[in-house]
Amino acid sequence: MRRRRSPLAPSPLQVGLSYLALGLASVFVLFPLYWLLITSFKLPIDVNSGPFYLPWVDFKPSLHAWEYVLGTLGPDVRRAYANTAVVALSSALLALFLGTSAAYALTRFQYRPRVGAVVLFVACLGFVVALVALGVPWPAAVGLGLAVFILGLQTLGRRFRRHLSNDDIALWLISNRILPPVVVVIPIYLLFQQLGLLDTRTALIISYTVINVPIAVWLMRDYFQNIPPDIEECAQIDGASRYRIFWTIVLPLAAPGLVATFLLLLVFSWNEYLLALFLSKANSQTMPLMVAAMSGTRGTEWWYMSVIIILMILPVVLLALVLERYIERGLIVGAVKG
Numbered sequence: 500m501r502r503r504r505s506p507l508a509p510s511p512l513q514v515g516l517s518y519l520a521l522g523l524a525s526v527f528v529l530f531p532l533y534w535l536l537i538t539s540f541k542l543p544i545d546v547n548s549g550p551f552y553l554p555w556v557d558f559k560p561s562l563h564a565w566e567y568v569l570g571t572l573g574p575d576v577r578r579a580y581a582n583t584a585v586v587a588l589s590s591a592l593l594a595l596f597l598g599t600s601a602a603y604a605l606t607r608f609q610y611r612p613r614v615g616a617v618v619l620f621v622a623c624l625g626f627v628v629a630l631v632a633l634g635v636p637w638p639a640a641v642g643l644g645l646a647v648f649i650l651g652l653q654t655l656g657r658r659f660r661r662h663l664s665n666d667d668i669a670l671w672l673i674s675n676r677i678l679p680p681v682v683v684v685i686p687i688y689l690l691f692q693q694l695g696l697l698d699t700r701t702a703l704i705i706s707y708t709v710i711n712v713p714i715a716v717w718l719m720r721d722y723f724q725n726i727p728p729d730i731e732e733c734a735q736i737d738g739a740s741r742y743r744i745f746w747t748i749v750l751p752l753a754a755p756g757l758v759a760t761f762l763l764l765l766v767f768s769w770n771e772y773l774l775a776l777f778l779s780k781a782n783s784q785t786m787p788l789m790v791a792a793m794s795g796t797r798g799t800e801w802w803y804m805s806v807i808i809i810l811m812i813l814p815v816v817l818l819a820l821v822l823e824r825y826i827e828r829g830l831i832v833g834a835v836k837g
Contacts, residue, residue: 576810580810586768589704595715597715605720673713674713691778699782707774719756734748766815775787
């Protein structure tokens with residue numbers, strides 16, 4: 500059992516122990532999903548007097564929870580489901596488009612913005628916010644801020660000689676994703692309140708796109724770095740423009756990375772709760788908010804929540820199964836070779 504067939508092959512004992520460890524890990528990961536599934540077919544008395552594990556053995560399955568969620572709560576569930584699908588898909592696609600474009604630019608072009616220009620831009624942005632807070636109309640405030648920025652860039656900005664690099668820009672982008680959303684949720688709420696976009700899908704799409712662009716840039720940047728530039732140089736010699744190279748050569752080669760990144764962005768948007776809690780009410784309520792709403796003063800109604808959670812996670816699971824081949828290739832960065 501301990502003897503290896505070759506120096507590179509594990510022994511039968513090692514293979515058995517590996518499969519045992521993987522089996523235990525699978526049970527640990529999949530058991531909550533199994534418990535969620537059987538709970539959706541239980542009556543309230545079965546949930547409260549359990550635990551019961553085996554249908555038709557420990558308890559008699561019932562469609563009570565499914566009939567209530569799809570029937571009585573049907574209009575609310577369909578509205579929340581539509582909001583979640585529209586917001587998650589739209590924000591994921593927008594974040595993927597913006598993040599992919601920015602990642603390609605960071606890997607193929609060299610940027611050297613001056614530190615003084617960056618600091619001046621942030622200061623002018625704060626100046627615009629202060630003017631708006633004082634009652635100045637926002638078009639006038641933006642115009643004044645832009646004028647101050649241009650004047651300062653021609654004078655004070657030139658005194659700062661230090662430049663930033665592409666790595667500094669990428670680090671700054673990912674640092675925005677590391678920032679906890681709870682830190683900025685109140686300013687975001689006040690911003691959309693002033694714009695009159697509270698309780699709309701537009702507010703959620705904009706917010707989700709902004710918070711997901713950094714992760715898209717970071718993932719796609721690593722993938723583009725492993726695509727040989729020689730391919731693009733050959734296309735340039737043949738007369739292809741940078742735009743055509745990006746769309747017809749680079750993106751097809753990066754398809755696995757695009758799919759993997761898109762699925763991650765979709766999951767982040769699909770499951771987002773904090774921003775939806777502050778920016779949504781009834782019209783733009785999403786599925787995570789509906790799951791939270793099932794917990795009432797009488798206690799948590801697990802049988803109803805399990806049905807809604809199954810309906811919520813099912814599309815993402817099916818999408819992951821369909822795109823499994825691309826996801827596996829996309830997560831292994833560096834698979835493209837020249």
